[in-house]
Amino acid sequence: MGRLKIGILFGGLSEEHPISIKSASEVAKNLDLEKYEPFYIGITQSGSWLLCDGPAADWEQTANPRPAILSPDRGTHGLLVLDEGKYETIALDVVLPVLHGKFGEDGTVQGLLEFSGIPYVGCDAPSSVMCIDKSLTYSVVRSAGIATPNFHIVTADNDIDADKLTYPVFVKPARSGSSFGVSKVSSKEELPAALAEARQYDGKILIEEAVVGAEIGCSVLGSGDDLLTGEVDRVALTHGFFKIHQEESPETGSENSSFIVPADIPEESSTLVKETAKVIYRALGCSGLARVDLFLKEDGSVVLNEVNTLPGLTSYSRYPRMMAAAGIPLGEVIDRLVALTLEGRNG
Numbered sequence: 001m002g003r004l005k006i007g008i009l010f011g012g013l014s015e016e017h018p019i020s021i022k023s024a025s026e027v028a029k030n031l032d033l034e035k036y037e038p039f040y041i042g043i044t045q046s047g048s049w050l051l052c053d054g055p056a057a058d059w060e061q062t063a064n065p066r067p068a069i070l071s072p073d074r075g076t077h078g079l080l081v082l083d084e085g086k087y088e089t090i091a092l093d094v095v096l097p098v099l100h101g102k103f104g105e106d107g108t109v110q111g112l113l114e115f116s117g118i119p120y121v122g123c124d125a126p127s128s129v130m131c132i133d134k135s136l137t138y139s140v141v142r143s144a145g146i147a148t149p150n151f152h153i154v155t156a157d158n159d160i161d162a163d164k165l166t167y168p169v170f171v172k173p174a175r176s177g178s179s180f181g182v183s184k185v186s187s188k189e190e191l192p193a194a195l196a197e198a199r200q201y202d203g204k205i206l207i208e209e210a211v212v213g214a215e216i217g218c219s220v221l222g223s224g225d226d227l228l229t230g231e232v233d234r235v236a237l238t239h240g241f242f243k244i245h246q247e248e249s250p251e252t253g254s255e256n257s258s259f260i261v262p263a264d265i266p267e268e269s270s271t272l273v274k275e276t277a278k279v280i281y282r283a284l285g286c287s288g289l290a291r292v293d294l295f296l297k298e299d300g301s302v303v304l305n306e307v308n309t310l311p312g313l314t315s316y317s318r319y320p321r322m323m324a325a326a327g328i329p330l331g332e333v334i335d336r337l338v339a340l341t342l343e344g345r346n347g
Contacts, residue, residue, distance in 0.1 A: 002037075003033075003034070003035060003036055003037040004035060004036050004037065004093045004094060004338065005036075005037050005039065005078075005090070005091060005092050005093045005094075006031075006036045006037070006038050006039070006092070006093065006094050006095070006096055006338070007038075007039045007041055007070075007078070007079065007092045007094070007095040007096070007118075008024055008027060008028070008038055008039065008040050008041065008055075008095075008096050008098055009041050009043065009095060009096070009097040009098060009099055009109065010023070010024030010040065010041070010042055010043070010055050010098045010099065011024075011042045011043040011044060011045070011055075011059075011099070012043045012045075012099045012100070012101070012102075012103055012104045013043065013045060013047055013102065013103045014099075014100065014101030014102040014103055014104055014176075015101060015102075015176075015180050015201065016100035016101040016104070016180075017045050018057075019100055019312060019314065020098055020099050020100050020104065021042075021055050021056070021057060021059065022312075022314040022315070023098045023100070023312055023313040023314050023317070024040070024055035024098040024313075025054075025055045025056065025314075026313050026314055026315055026317075026320070026330065027096065027098055027313055027330070027334065028040070028054055028055060030329070030330040030331040030334060031331070031334060032331055032334075032335070035335070036338075038054075039051060039079065039090060039092065040052050040053065040054050040055060040063075041068055041070075041079070042055065042059050042060070042063070042065065043099070044060060048067070049067070049068050049069055049070070050065035050066060050067060050068060051065065051066045051067075051068035051079065051081050051090075052064060052065040052066070066081055066082060066083060067081070067082040068080065068081040068082070070112060070113070070116055070118075071089075071116060072112070072115050072116050073116075074116065074117035076089055076091075077091050077092065077116070077117060077118060078090050078091040078092040078118065079092065092118055093119070093342070094118070094119045094120065094121065094338055094341055094342060095113055095118050095119070095120040095121070096120070096121045096122075096334070096337070096338070097109050097110070097113070097120060097121065097122060097310065098310070098313065099310065100310055100312065101176060101180075102132075102175070102176065104310060105122075105123075105128055105131070105132060105308070105309045105310040106128055106129065106132040106175065107125040107126070107128035107129040107132070110122070110123070110124055110125040110128050111125040119341045119342060120341065121288050121289075121337045121338065121340075121341050122287070122288040122289060122309060122310055122337075123285070123286050123287055123288055123289075123290065123309040123310075124285070124287060126285060127284050127285035127286050127287070127309065128309050130284050130285070131284055131286070131290070131307045131308075131309045132175050132309070133174055133175045133204075134151075134172070134174050134175075134206050134208075134306060135151065135153055135174050135204070135206060137284065137304070137306065137307055138151060138304065140283055140284055141280050141283055141284070141304050143283070144279055144280070144283035145279075146276060146279060146280055146283075146302075146304055147301065147302070147303045147304065148303060148304045149208040149209045149210075149211050149303060149304075149305075150208065150209045151206050151207060151208035151209070152165075152206070152207045152208075153174070153204065153205070153206060153207075154195065154204075154205040154206075154207060155203060155204050155205070156203050160191075160207060162188035162191045163188060165188065165191075165207065166209065167185065167186055167187055167188070168184055168185060168186045168210045169184075169185050169207050169208060169209060169210060170182060170183070170184055170185070170206075170207070170208050170209075170210055171183045171185055171191070171194035171195060171197075171198050171205060171206070171207050172198055172205070172206050172208070173198045173199075173201040173202035173204070173205060173206070174202055174204040174205060174206045175202050175204060176201040176202050180201055181197055181198045181199075181200055181201035181202070182198070183197055183198070184210070185207075211295045211297070211303050211305075212295075212297065212298070213295035213296050213297040213298070213303065214234055214235075214263075214265065214295065214296045215234065215235040215237075215293065215294075215295060215305065216232055216233070216234055216235075216263055216265070216273050216293070216294050216295070216296045216302075217232060217233045217234075217235070217291055217292070217293050217294075217318050217322065218230070218232050218273050218274055218277035218291070218292045218293075218294065218322070219289070219291050219311070219318070219319045219322040219323050220277055220278065220281045220286070220289065220290050220291070220292060221288070221289050221323070221328075221333065221336060221337070222287075222288075222336075222340065223287040223288065223340055224282075224287075227278050227281065227282075228326075228328075228336075229274045229277060229278070229326070230319075230322035230323040230324075230325060230326040230328065231261055231262040231263075231322050231325035231326045232261075232262060232263045232265075232270050232273050232274065232322065233259045233260060233261040233262070233263050233318055233321065233322050233325075234259070234260045234261075234263035234264060234265060235257050235258075235259060236257060236258045236259070236260055237257050259318060259321065261321055261322055261325045262325055265296060268300075269296055269300060272300070272302060273294055273296065273302060276292075276294060276302050277292035277294065280292050280304060280307060281307075284307060286307070286309060287340070288337055288340060288341070289309075289310075289311070289319070289333075289337060290307055290308060290309050290311065291307070291308045291311035291318060291319045291322075292304075292307050293305035293306050293307070293308070313330065320333065
């Protein structure tokens with residue numbers, strides 16, 4: 001049996017473009033080339049699709065890029081690559097979209113892949129749409145009986161009475177990845193600047209109560225009833241609040257946070273986090289993989305923070321670190337995800 005032809009999408013149009021390149025680079029390092037024949041498709045920040053030799057910070061200049069498009073025609077089932085004025089067809093068995101944030105984990109590329117008929121790793125379009133929008137996520141999860149922060153929605157058509165808020169609050173884009181555009185607001189005087197910052201990333205803004213508790217993450221892999229979790233982690237803060245991917249050199253650590261894996265919490269709390277994460281994952285229709293972040297309060301209860309349907313896979317990312325702590329290295333994670341997809345469990 002020949003190697004599986006796997007298309008790996010990276011880059012993209014969102015503010016997380018550089019992070020996606022780092023994630024794809026780590027995937028490339030851990031891909032078993034005896035099992036897979038990889039085709040790396042980089043998406044530039046202007047939206048061009050290019051087949052290239054591999055992900056790197058300067059891939060557009062050094063990785064021999066050629067114009068390529070994903071064919072929406074199910075009869076083609078793969079890529080159309082422009083070569084010397086003619087299009088060459090490359091069939092793909094599966095696609096791994098290593099894309100974060102908007103146009104990556106918000107259902108857009110998932111819809112394109114579904115239209116094309118190519119099996120792809122990760123959550124389907126409807127669950128991606130729900131999870132990228134924190135207000136939708138909270139509404140669905142509340143209906144499943146899981147606690148979420150109280151929140152207000154602010155759009156271009158409405159405003160918020162700053163005097164009615166109980167401070168501190170967090171102001172964040174409703175539909176964005178990582179912590180871009182997120183501010184902690186301690187008084188009403190700080191609110192306008194925080195709203196302006198968040199609006200740089202999304203026209204729909206969430207103002208949510210600050211939950212007092214430890215920030216705990218849980219990596220989930222699988223579909224339906226067959227779910228696997230990694231070891232949970234705890235974000236240890238020295239000051240401020242947790243901001244991921246915004247340091248100049250995140251590979252060397254964060255200025256205010258570190259990760260404890262497995263989390264230094266009671267065993268019963270760890271079990272509660274894992275089981276709650278599974279309930280949330282199923283309620284949102286997730287499949288393949290996701291990282292579920294929760295707050296663990298002093299009374300032992302948990303509150304949802306957010307769900308990332310395509311978490312970072314970089315050398316310093318939480319999802320692969322939690323899986324590795326449970327004895328599942330990234331190469332095996334990839335194998336399991338591809339197997340799930342080809343078994344038809346991807347939604």
